[in-house]
Amino acid sequence: DIQMTQSPSTLSASVGDRVTITCRASQSISTWLAWYQQKPGKAPKLLIYQASTLERGVPSRFSGSASGTEFTLTISSLQPDDFATYYCQQYNGYSRTFGQGTKVEIK
Amino acid sequence: EVQLVQSGGGLVQPGGSLRLSCAASGIFVSNNYMSWVRQAPGKGLEWISLLDSGGNTYYADSVKGRFTISRDISKNTLFLQMSSLRAEDTAVYYCARAPLQLGFDYWGQGTLVTVSS
Numbered sequence: 001d002i003q004m005t006q007s008p009s010t011l012s013a014s015v016g017d018r019v020t021i022t023c024r025a026s027q028s029i030s031t032w033l034a035w036y037q038q039k040p041g042k043a044p045k046l047l048i049y050q051a052s053t054l055e056r057g058v059p060s061r062f063s064g065s066a067s068g069t070e071f072t073l074t075i076s077s078l079q080p081d082d083f084a085t086y087y088c089q090q091y092n093g094y095s096r097t098f099g100q101g102t103k104v105e106i107k
Numbered sequence: 108e109v110q111l112v113q114s115g116g117g118l119v120q121p122g123g124s125l126r127l128s129c130a131a132s133g134i135f136v137s138n139n140y141m142s143w144v145r146q147a148p149g150k151g152l153e154w155i156s157l158l159d160s161g162g163n164t165y166y167a168d169s170v171k172g173r174f175t176i177s178r179d180i181s182k183n184t185l186f187l188q189m190s191s192l193r194a195e196d197t198a199v200y201y202c203a204r205a206p207l208q209l210g211f212d213y214w215g216q217g218t219l220v221t222v223s224s
Contacts, residue, residue, distance in 0.1 A: 001168075034210030036152075043201055043214035044152065050208065087152055091210050094165040096142065096154040 002026055002090050006099030012107040017078045021102045023088035025069040032092040035064055035073045038101075039084045047086075048073065078104070109133035109213045111185075111202050116218030123192050123222070129185040129202030129215050137180045142205040143187045145198035146217075153198075156187065157205055170196075192222045 003026040013019050023033070031051035036044035046055045051066040061076045075082055083106055088099040115127040127143070143156045156176040157165040164176050175188040185202050199219050203211035 036210075038152075043203075043217055044211070045214075046210055046212050049210050049212075055212070089152075089154075089210055091205075091207070094157055094159070094163075095167070096157065096205070096210075098152040098154060101151040 001095060002029060002092060002097050004088055004090055004097050004099040006088050006102055008102060009100060010103045010105060012105045013078050014107045015078055015080060017107075019075040019078050019082075019104060021073045021086055021088075021104075023071045023073075023099045025071070025090055028069060029090045029092035031066050032090055033064075033066065033071050034089045034091060035062075036087045036089065037082075037084045038087065044087065075104075109204070111204070111213055111215035113200075113202055113215040113218045116200065116220045118221045118223065119192055120224050121193060121222055124188070124190040125192065125220060127187040127189070127200055127202075127218060127220070129187075131183050131185065134204060134213070135180075136178045136183055136185050140205040140207060141176075141178070141185045142203050142211060143174075143176060143185075144201045144203055144211065145196075145220075146201070147195070147198040150198075158185065189220070192220075194222050196220065197222045 005024045033051045035048040038044040048064040052064045065072045085103045110132045112130045155167045158176045173191045177186045199217040201217045202215040204213040
């Protein structure tokens with residue numbers, strides 16, 4: 001099974017900060033990687049798919065990139081609505097795996 | 108507009124069974140890949156099952172042999188039949204559309220399953 005290692009687990013930041021979250025796959029998944037945002041008591045929301053394609057309606061301050069088995073989610077200028085938990089997820093094949101999550105907190 | 112409306116959660120004793128439903132509108136469960144994902148209290152997301160458009164099923168090791176994913180085309184509804192439930196199955200369960208190129212793009216509202224005596 002493919003394992004996804006996400007870091008950091010918690011991140012403290014201020015409005016306007018540039019924020020980066022990293023996810024590493026245990027083996028090659030090409031670019032079959034998605035990023036989600038989840039707020040308490042709500043279902044996750046798809047932000048990015050195929051490592052770098054922004055889902056429609058998602059603000060352009062969110063971006064994704066890939067280098068081999070390492071993937072990055074960047075928020076260019078953190079906004080108040082962005083304080084949430086973020087998850088990566090691989091979908092290379094029928095088995096899907098999530099990273100452990102990164103909680104973005106107010107500094 | 109796509110909507111996935113879930114029902115069927117609740118309290119069940121260890122060893123018991125429960126069936127979750129996910130009624131779809133705006134899409135057809137028959138020609139989409141559909142999945143179940145769960146989240147234990149205070150924990151991360153865990154993928155547990157996938158049903159592809161051809162009717163093939165896939166499961167995480169944690170639920171294999173105990174859970175069954177299925178669909179009713181006439182009702183446009185996805186199901187998760189859960190049996191031999193354990194305390195560690197306590198979680199909010201989400202259904203989601205799972206297209207191969209996107210991940211999970213549409214989600215249900217989630218339903219809480221509590222396994223406790």
